Amino acid sequence: MIRNILLVLTVFCLIYAGCSNMTKNKKEFLASIDSHEILPAEAFLNGEDLYIKYIYQNTDVYLKAVLPKNLQTSLDNYARAQLSAAKEIKNPSAEMQRVVYVADGFQSIIKELFKMILPKGDGTGVIIIVQGFEGALYRDKNGKPDFKLLTEMPEDIEITGRINESQFTQMFLDALKKDSRLAGISQTKFLLPTQSKSTEPYIYLDLEKNLVVTLTLPEYFELKKQMSELGFSTSFIYSFLIKSHIFGIIKAPFTSVFRLLSLGKNSLYSAMVPPATDIEGQIPPVNENAQGMDLKDFNDFLNKTISKEVYKGSAQLLINGEEFYPHFLVNANKAQHSIFIRLYIFTTDMYALSIADMLKRKSNEGTQVRVMIDELNSLLNNKKTPAYYSKDYIMPQSIASYLKKGSKVKVRKRLNTWATFDHSKVIIIDRDLAYTGGMNFGEEYRYQWHDMMVALRGPVTGRLVKNFYETWSFNGWGGDFSAAYRKLFSKKIREENLEKPGMINIRLLYTRPDEAQIFKAQIEAIKRAQKRIYIQNAYFSDDRIVKGLIEARRRGVDVRVILPSENDISIMQKNNIAMANKLWRNGIKVYFYNGMSHVKAALYDDWAIVGSANFDKMSLFINNEMSLGIDDPAFVKELETRLFEKDFKDSKLMDKEIEMNWAWQIVNALTNQL
Numbered sequence: 001m002i003r004n005i006l007l008v009l010t011v012f013c014l015i016y017a018g019c020s021n022m023t024k025n026k027k028e029f030l031a032s033i034d035s036h037e038i039l040p041a042e043a044f045l046n047g048e049d050l051y052i053k054y055i056y057q058n059t060d061v062y063l064k065a066v067l068p069k070n071l072q073t074s075l076d077n078y079a080r081a082q083l084s085a086a087k088e089i090k091n092p093s094a095e096m097q098r099v100v101y102v103a104d105g106f107q108s109i110i111k112e113l114f115k116m117i118l119p120k121g122d123g124t125g126v127i128i129i130v131q132g133f134e135g136a137l138y139r140d141k142n143g144k145p146d147f148k149l150l151t152e153m154p155e156d157i158e159i160t161g162r163i164n165e166s167q168f169t170q171m172f173l174d175a176l177k178k179d180s181r182l183a184g185i186s187q188t189k190f191l192l193p194t195q196s197k198s199t200e201p202y203i204y205l206d207l208e209k210n211l212v213v214t215l216t217l218p219e220y221f222e223l224k225k226q227m228s229e230l231g232f233s234t235s236f237i238y239s240f241l242i243k244s245h246i247f248g249i250i251k252a253p254f255t256s257v258f259r260l261l262s263l264g265k266n267s268l269y270s271a272m273v274p275p276a277t278d279i280e281g282q283i284p285p286v287n288e289n290a291q292g293m294d295l296k297d298f299n300d301f302l303n304k305t306i307s308k309e310v311y312k313g314s315a316q317l318l319i320n321g322e323e324f325y326p327h328f329l330v331n332a333n334k335a336q337h338s339i340f341i342r343l344y345i346f347t348t349d350m351y352a353l354s355i356a357d358m359l360k361r362k363s364n365e366g367t368q369v370r371v372m373i374d375e376l377n378s379l380l381n382n383k384k385t386p387a388y389y390s391k392d393y394i395m396p397q398s399i400a401s402y403l404k405k406g407s408k409v410k411v412r413k414r415l416n417t418w419a420t421f422d423h424s425k426v427i428i429i430d431r432d433l434a435y436t437g438g439m440n441f442g443e444e445y446r447y448q449w450h451d452m453m454v455a456l457r458g459p460v461t462g463r464l465v466k467n468f469y470e471t472w473s474f475n476g477w478g479g480d481f482s483a484a485y486r487k488l489f490s491k492k493i494r495e496e497n498l499e500k501p502g503m504i505n506i507r508l509l510y511t512r513p514d515e516a517q518i519f520k521a522q523i524e525a526i527k528r529a530q531k532r533i534y535i536q537n538a539y540f541s542d543d544r545i546v547k548g549l550i551e552a553r554r555r556g557v558d559v560r561v562i563l564p565s566e567n568d569i570s571i572m573q574k575n576n577i578a579m580a581n582k583l584w585r586n587g588i589k590v591y592f593y594n595g596m597s598h599v600k601a602a603l604y605d606d607w608a609i610v611g612s613a614n615f616d617k618m619s620l621f622i623n624n625e626m627s628l629g630i631d632d633p634a635f636v637k638e639l640e641t642r643l644f645e646k647d648f649k650d651s652k653l654m655d656k657e658i659e660m661n662w663a664w665q666i667v668n669a670l671t672n673q674l
Helices: 004-018 022-034 105-116 165-178 229-251 254-269 297-305 321-333 350-364 376-379 401-405 444-449 458-474 477-487 515-530 543-554 572-584 615-621 635-647 662-669
Strands: 042-046 049-056 059-068 080-082 085-087 124-130 133-139 143-149 158-163 189-193 201-205 211-216 308-320 338-343 368-374 412-416 428-430 431-435 452-457 504-512 530-537 558-564 588-595 602-605 609-612 625-630 650-654
Touching: 049 376, 059 080, 059 321, 080 515, 124 321, 133 321, 143 165, 143 588, 158 165, 165 211, 211 635, 229 254, 229 376, 229 477, 254 477, 254 615, 297 515, 308 458, 308 635, 321 350, 321 428, 321 431, 321 444, 321 452, 338 350, 338 458, 350 368, 350 401, 368 376, 368 401, 368 458, 401 412, 412 477, 428 458, 431 458, 452 458, 452 662, 458 477, 504 515, 504 615, 515 602, 515 609, 515 615, 515 625, 530 543, 530 635, 543 558, 543 572, 558 572, 558 635, 572 588, 572 662, 588 635, 602 635, 635 650
Parallel strands: 080 211, 124 158, 338 368, 368 412, 530 558, 558 588
Antiparallel strands: 042 049, 049 059, 059 085, 124 133, 133 143, 189 201, 201 211, 308 452, 308 504, 338 428, 428 431, 431 452, 504 625, 530 602, 588 650, 602 609, 609 625
16 A cells, blocks of 8 residues: 555656656756756757756756747747656657757857947947847947946947847847857757846757747746735725725815716716617628828817817837837936836836836936826736746835835825726936837836837927826825916926927827817717728727727728737626627628737828727726827828738738627626726
């Protein structure tokens, strides 16, 4: 009996960890691999499975990774594969290929590449994005070469170029092919050690397929948090019940009453919207000869009935974290006077903390740094476990306390009276350069999600500065009264925000209590559209928008909608599928983006709108939101080609109705109120 029990335990140990000693020493074994104390004895490719063999405690131990056939999506610039324990090589193939381990290959090749890329001029640098890091390779004022992360780069360096992940990967592959140490080696598959993030000890390279894969270990250390489960629950209750619904109402009585009335009215309005009726008979063909709406007449309508806030400015699209974050970090590092940040969420993962560290340093160097965040959502995101973290990382209790500790950063939180939120994202540097769009600060926006921001300069930035000061005042102890004083007596647009040649018209549109400008502008644009409507949004639950799109398709308009194939909110994923079925039945092209798309953008003929607002009740009627309406032909064309046309190709076109059970219909009804 005892013998049988021991036998079962031994077999279980072998299956789970790859050898009889692995269960006891699993953490030590993985740590030794991560630190390169234990080196691979051999590496093999068996089909699409990579095996790495080690000699550990006089026993053969294997780690296995299933390699992707190619890069997963256009958003991923290099693939990732998880290593796991394997007892042995499973079903060894007769065509099993050797993988060459190059002990010092990665670091030495990087050094050679850096020599090639290094600018010649003193005080100049090149941004390099590699393995998720944004760095700058530069010569200082004395000509000395150096490499630093953008959060630590000297502010007096002039950036003269940029090498993205894909470009750097290709350069790395080309350099490896020419490496003299590999001359005469017939193999094309290599394993190189790295010295980068924890749990990422190797890079696998296939020179034939031009494939680069970062290999990751199972986490052998636990995430450490300053906030306990009890602390989180206490903070949530205090934030929502006490701060938001006692202090929040006391300091902002007029706004609180107004918001409550608006919330009730819009909830009733949402519940009473008649369902969209399907097109009867054959779906009409797309009108290929349509000319588009009269933009002058449309803008006159907006000026008269919705918003007159049109300002001159320049607008630059920054698609995905790889474009936005380096742009922001370089300019924030050079800030001389101020950095103003208004975000929905500022997370406490490692990437967000690197930005926080830069803001703290800038504040201590004399730059005025002010940060506004939505209280409840920043707290809720503190509950989430980051995707990437190191052995030394400790998740802080809150981003506000982290920012203020040891710095001169000022932080204010937007309270959530009646469960309403400030969903706006506006960042302003030196009152001259502004960013707005869908991104918050955190690793999912940098690495994982498809998203977009717009960089703005000119008089439009001056208006955003004014908005920031008013909101900053409102979020202080004075509430309604401080905001009213600021609005009445704030300074005019500064000289650096004057109009310059080539600037375009940019219309600011808002969602505020009982002021649904973003919704009204888009409903009117849908009614007027003649040739096309392209929409990309993560949360699609407003029935009035759906009704308008079906009516547009009935007129022969080319209507296309991009939704994420993976949504961060499960209930909204089900809702999106219900909406997708409705749209598809009515001849509207529905695309599912490969992954999570957080983009909020639309084209109505030749009028574009981009910003922070989703297509749900909260964004269109309740929350604080801001979007940009732009009809400049160059901007519209860039949005069409760089975002929509590319994403149509990178998404799966819906070709049949998706099965739904009866419970999803209830979900759909509930999400109409979100």
